[in-house]
Amino acid sequence: MQKQYSSPKCQLEPVDLNDASQFNELRDQRIICGWESDLQTLRGWQDKADLKRLFWITILDNSSHAEDKYIRAGHISLDASSSLLDESDISSGDPELSINSVFIMPYYRSLGLGKRAVRLVENMAATEPFGDPNCRFLTLTALSKRYFYDDAPEWSGLWEKIGMERPSFSVQEWYEKLGYVS
Ligand SMILES: CC(C)(COP(=O)(O)OP(=O)(O)OC[C@H]1O[C@@H](n2cnc3c(N)ncnc32)[C@H](O)[C@@H]1OP(=O)(O)O)[C@@H](O)C(=O)NCCC(=O)NCCS
Incomplete structure (x- = not known):
């Protein structure tokens, strides 16, 4: 099989989690x-749609002759509150937004x-209705690169223990390349 998109x-x-087909597609x-991926978490997201703002990452389906046919290639959220920073790190009035x-x-x-x-979410974070023109930073959590580089059983040894495939690259480094700092 060949990839369609270069x-x-x-x-x-x-994402509208009140729409059953979107709920199921997001769950998949x-x-x-x-x-x-558990139902409790997804129902929690459904109830907190004003804080957990989920978006489909859509691309045009070039294989279809129908106009405006989009594929949901993934998803991302811009959340209203991260609770990751110390209060001392936040100036009063700083909006707390996280990816x-x-x-x-x-x-x-x-x-x-x-x-x-x-990059699209970063732009969104600086504009209403989902973001705030006063937004100066975004926070996020990512798996430590030690789960990729450190051979100790509690780090990269974890994958075998929990029966998951070891990632092929470090997500922490992926964010660092995009300019995020630990
Ligand atoms: C992390 C994830 C979102 C990246 O999405 P993606 O569309 O594949 O990433 P991009 O194509 O934008 O990647 C860009 C960079 O990442 C690197 N990269 C992406 N996939 C890679 C891979 N399989 N191996 C090595 N490097 C890779 C590339 O070097 C690329 O950098 P470059 O353009 O300077 O060469 C995707 O792999 C994913 O959904 N992973 C599972 C969920 C996850 O881990 N999410 C993060 C939660 S914290």
């Missing part, structure tokens, strides 16, 4: 992702989509 343009479309993507749940379906990986989606 460098697809993507856009972000809000979360199951492939490997964490935060979460970044996921690209395996077939569409390594095409630059994840990077583009993060």
Whole structure:
């Protein structure tokens, strides 16, 4: 099978978790992702749609002759509160926004989509209605690169223990390349 897309343009479309088919499609993507896929978590996201702002990462389906046919290649969220920073790190009035749940379906990986989606969310974070013009930074959590480089059983040895495949690259480094700092 050949990849259809060399460098697809993507856009972000809000996820509507009250729509059953979107709920199920998001759940399917979360199951492939490997964490935060249980119904309780997803129902919590559904209830907190004003704080957990999820977006489909969509690309145009070049294989279809129908106009405006989009594929949901992944998802990403711009959350209203991260609770990651010490109060001393935050000036009063700083909006707390964070990037979460970044996921690209395996077939569409390594095409630059994840990077583009993060850049789109960064732009969104500085504009209303989802963001705030006063936004100066975004926070996120990512798996430590020690789970990739450190051979100790509690670090990269963990993958075998939990029965998951070891990632092929460090997500922490992936974010660092995009300019994020620990
Ligand atoms: C992390 C993830 C979102 C990246 O999305 P993606 O669309 O594949 O990433 P991009 O194509 O934008 O990657 C860009 C960079 O990452 C690197 N990269 C991407 N996939 C890689 C791979 N399999 N091996 C090595 N490097 C890789 C490339 O070097 C590329 O950098 P470059 O353009 O300077 O060469 C995707 O792999 C994913 O969904 N992973 C599972 C979920 C996850 O870990 N999410 C992060 C939660 S914290």
